[in-house]
Amino acid sequence: MSDVATTRRSRITPECEAELYAAVLDLLREVGYDAVTMDAVAARTRSSKATLYRQWGGKAELVVRAMRSQKPGGLADIDTGSLRGDLHAIAVREDDCAMEQNAALMRALAMAVHTNDDLRQAFKELLVEPEMEEFRRMVRRAVDRGEVRPDNPALEYLVHMLVGAFATRTLIDDLPPTRDFLLSYIDAVVLPALGVPLH
Amino acid sequence: MSDVATTRRSRITPECEAELYAAVLDLLREVGYDAVTMDAVAARTRSSKATLYRQWGGKAELVVRAMRSQKPGGLADIDTGSLRGDLHAIAVREDDCAMEQNAALMRALAMAVHTNDDLRQAFKELLVEPEMEEFRRMVRRAVDRGEVRPDNPALEYLVHMLVGAFATRTLIDDLPPTRDFLLSYIDAVVLPALGVPLH
Known part of the structure; x- marks a missing residue:
């Protein structure tokens, strides 16, 4: 395609x-x-x-290409030398206003994905897969640096953790996701689950 | 109400x-x-x-009371003596078929919550809050038993972690959430983030 x-x-x-x-x-x-x-x-x-x-x-x-055009620069440009630095850089890519608008669009699309096969395919091929590949590369660097053990079982759930927090913030707390929320969640959940010390 | x-x-x-x-x-x-x-x-x-x-x-x-009627017995009945036992008991409350149907209903409702104020209020009051209160009680027992430090920053994200995995499974992996997925996620992400050893 x-x-x-x-x-x-x-x-x-x-x-x-x-x-x-x-x-x-x-x-x-x-x-x-x-x-x-x-x-x-x-x-x-x-x-x-x-x-x-x-x-x-x-x-x-x-629609999926329009969504992708909204995404701030790919993860490929992020390489701070530590996993914490990389994840924090992802969290601050967008300001809070852009993040809230993006969350609304993603919700609308995520819903429609379940009932439209062609949308699901485009969504997977053009949005999810490229992003997952960048995450895999980021994680591989962290493993190579010795920050994360290669057999840590949380590795395969990195994207679930991040997208899950982003997606559930509004539902659970009646508050939009913000940079501060994501930074706090990364330090409280994602890095400890991966066994990465915060300092 | x-x-x-x-x-x-x-x-x-x-x-x-x-x-x-x-x-x-x-x-x-x-x-x-x-x-x-x-x-x-x-x-x-x-x-x-x-x-x-x-x-x-x-x-x-x-609609919200109808949703609630589908939920298998409240968390209040679960008290296995360990946090891992309690979380695993939650994960296996429903069989995979019921879980998939529930996920579809929750998606439909979660979307509508964002555009209907009265639905959001009923959803919060009758579904989210009672469940959150049960989770708080479960976590308090774990803290009292000395399983989790009371100042662990992941404590406030317990529900985000669980609902997030449930909600993103389909989107990211094109697979419905299942008991095995939730059990694996609890052991790989939730318990390590809370500093609870698996054995």
Whole structure:
């Protein structure tokens, strides 16, 4: 999917693409995934539906690529020399306002993933997998430095721990996730579970 | 809210109540919270809308009480003598099939909570708070037994850890939460974060 899509997408400028993605996310926030239609996207962005289908293949890929465009720089750029430093750098990538907006979009999408097979596939292929791969690389560096034992059973749950805290904060505490919450959770839960000392 | 509701609910038999709750959950699964109406519940259960409103006050309380009726026995009955025993007992309360169905219902409700104030209030008051209180009691016993230090910073995140794993399992791994997954997660993440040795 991605090679073909890269070729297709190269036909529009980065500026137009950013504008179109922003419009898609506005729509997603306003009406939810199921009610977003290619017609509505075309109308909102003054594009032709044919162009949209040619460039993105369909709604699922368009929405997931729009989500991905919102993500602050990939984890690949983060390498502070310690696992704690890397995880803290992830937590402060976004300011609290961006984090809250992102959480709302992720909720909307996470729900829709369960009832739309093509969305689930695009979500997995374009969002979850690349991010998991970056986490694996980050963890491998920590193991190589001797910070984490290679057989620590919490290693395979790193993303569950992080995404879980992010996802449940609002539900449990009626508060949006914030940088301070994530930093505190990383020090209280994630690092101790991995056996990494805090100092 | 709950005192009044208890008085009101006593007018119907437990059998009728169980049947009505099952019908409400069927509807919730079929059409989602926003599309569930008191008209539809009345039609499905051959009740009058007036009765429904008199007994439950409104849709939010009816749906949350229906959800609560599905939960296997409260945590209050669990007291195995160790925190690991208690957490494992929670993980095996439901079989995998019930757990998957519950996860789907919780997802539907968790989404709707963000856009319905009355649902959020009922959800918090009737589901989250009572459960949190039971968790606090379980943790207090573990602290009293000397299993967990009273100032362990992970204590306040116990529910985030557990609900987080439950909620993210499907999203990250494309697999439903199961007993084995929860047991493994408790031993790999929750107990080490709390400083509880596994043996």
